[in-house]
Amino acid sequence: MLKILKYSFYDLMRSRWSYVYFAFYLLLGVVLLFLNNDLSKAVITLMNVIIVLVPLIGTIFGVMYYYNSKEFTELLLAQPLKRSSIFLGQYLGVALSLSMSLILGLGLPFIFYGLFKSTAIWDFSLLLVTGTFLTFIFTALAFNIALSNENKIKGFGYAILMWLFLGIIYDGLFLMSLVLFEDYPLDKISLIGTMLNPIDLSRTLILLKLDISALLGYTGAVFKQFFGTNFGLVISFGMLVLWVVSPLMRIIFKSKRKDF
Numbered sequence: 001m002l003k004i005l006k007y008s009f010y011d012l013m014r015s016r017w018s019y020v021y022f023a024f025y026l027l028l029g030v031v032l033l034f035l036n037n038d039l040s041k042a043v044i045t046l047m048n049v050i051i052v053l054v055p056l057i058g059t060i061f062g063v064m065y066y067y068n069s070k071e072f073t074e075l076l077l078a079q080p081l082k083r084s085s086i087f088l089g090q091y092l093g094v095a096l097s098l099s100m101s102l103i104l105g106l107g108l109p110f111i112f113y114g115l116f117k118s119t120a121i122w123d124f125s126l127l128l129v130t131g132t133f134l135t136f137i138f139t140a141l142a143f144n145i146a147l148s149n150e151n152k153i154k155g156f157g158y159a160i161l162m163w164l165f166l167g168i169i170y171d172g173l174f175l176m177s178l179v180l181f182e183d184y185p186l187d188k189i190s191l192i193g194t195m196l197n198p199i200d201l202s203r204t205l206i207l208l209k210l211d212i213s214a215l216l217g218y219t220g221a222v223f224k225q226f227f228g229t230n231f232g233l234v235i236s237f238g239m240l241v242l243w244v245v246s247p248l249m250r251i252i253f254k255s256k257r258k259d260f
Contacts, residue, residue, distance in 0.1 A: 002089070003089070004076070004085065004086055004089030004090060004093070005088075005089040005090075005092045005093045005096075006093070007089075007093070008065070008069075008089060008090045008092070008093025008094060008097075009092075009093040009096055009097050011093070012061075012065070012093060012094060012097040012098075013097050013100075017061075018097055018098075018101055021057060021098065021101045021102075021105070022101040022104060022105045023105070024105065025101065025102055025105025025106050026104075026105040026106075026108060026109065028046070028049065028105075028106075029046070029105065029106045029108070029109030029110065030109045032045055032046060033109050033110070033113045034109075034113065039123075040123070043123050043124065043127060043206070046106070046127055047127060047203065047206045047207075050102075050127065050130070050131045050134070051134075051167075051199055051202060051203050052167060054102065054131050054134045054135055054138070055134050055137075055138040055163055055166070055167060055198075055199060056138075056163055056167075057098060057135075058095070058098060058134065058135045058136075058137070058138035058139040058142065059138045059139075059141065059142045059159045059160070059162065059163045060142075060159070060160075061094055061098060061139065061142070062091075062094055062138070062139040062140075062141075062142025062143050062146070062159075063142045063143075063145060063146045063155055063156055063159045065090065065094050066090070066142070066143055066146035066147070066155075067146060067152050067155065069090065073086060073087075073090070083255040083256055084251075084252045084255060084256065086255070087143065087147075087251050087252075087255045088248070088251065088252070090143075091139060091140060091143050091248070091251065094139050095135055095136045095139040095140070098135045098139065099131075099132045099135045099136070102128070102131050102132065102135065103128055103131075103132065106124070106127070106128060106131075107128065110124050122209070123206075123209055126205065126206060126209050127206060130202040130205060130206060130240075131202075133198070133202065133240045133243070133244065134198060134199065134202060136244045137198050137240070137243045137244055137247070138163065138198075140244060140247035140248055140251065141159075141162060141247050142159050143247070143251055144247050144250050144251060144254065145158045145159045145162065146159075147251065147254045147255065147258060148254065166197055166198070166199055167199055170197050170199075170200070171197075171200065174193050174197075174200075177193075178190065195235075195236070195239045198239075198240060198243045201236060201239060201240065202240070204236075205233075205236055
């Protein structure tokens with residue numbers, strides 16, 4: 001698996017799109033940090049970009065890499081190699097290369113700016129951690145979709161639809177349900193609904209870390225009471241880990257039973 005991981009990783013690192021992805025975050029970090037006097041506003045802006053862009057890039061790269069390397073994958077399948085090792089190696093290669101572009105692209109401006117001398121480093125650290133989690137989650141979901149669909153057009157379509165649902169449609173449906181049933185106690189439902197979407201969960205963790213939960217109104221107070229505690233943080237990161245592990249288990253299950 002390590003050899004396949006190294007091949008996939010170096011293959012993507014040689015791609016110009018990885019450099020474009022890295023350069024975008026590097027430029028964004030430089031502009032926001034050196035042209036903005038309020039660090040919290042810079043973090044919020046970065047959060048809004050990461051929450052939308054990281055899942056999209058992870059989804060597109062995951063599906064694209066699977067379909068583009070399909071012939072090479074079939075060649076590997078003819079060798080005495082475990083199927084799980086092949087697909088997990090490819091997945092980790094894609095996810096690690098994207099995560100490195102994100103961490104280096106945003107981390108370098110932070111280092112030059114001197115944020116390690118201030119308390120803002122913890123806000124940026126959480127930003128990078130959640131961004132890395134989102135990369136691993138949506139790359140795994142993309143591999144699952146590609147494994148389940150031989151047709152490239154269907155695979156890309158389902159992948160974009162999945163990102164669109166979790167990134168935009170889910171929020172709309174969730175807010176509509178909260179408005180429609182506002183007369184009922186919705187504390188637990190709102191918490192569960194947030195944890196069922198990795199994008200919403202990541203956004204909530206960052207907003208609470210910035211201590212601006214008051215902007216979320218009553219729901220923010222509920223989130224602050226739960227996610228603001230050590231137990232809430234453990235549960236939240238546990239859910240993010242579960243969001244990574246569950247698609248990985250399905251990749252292993254699907255690859256072992258799929259007729260290539």
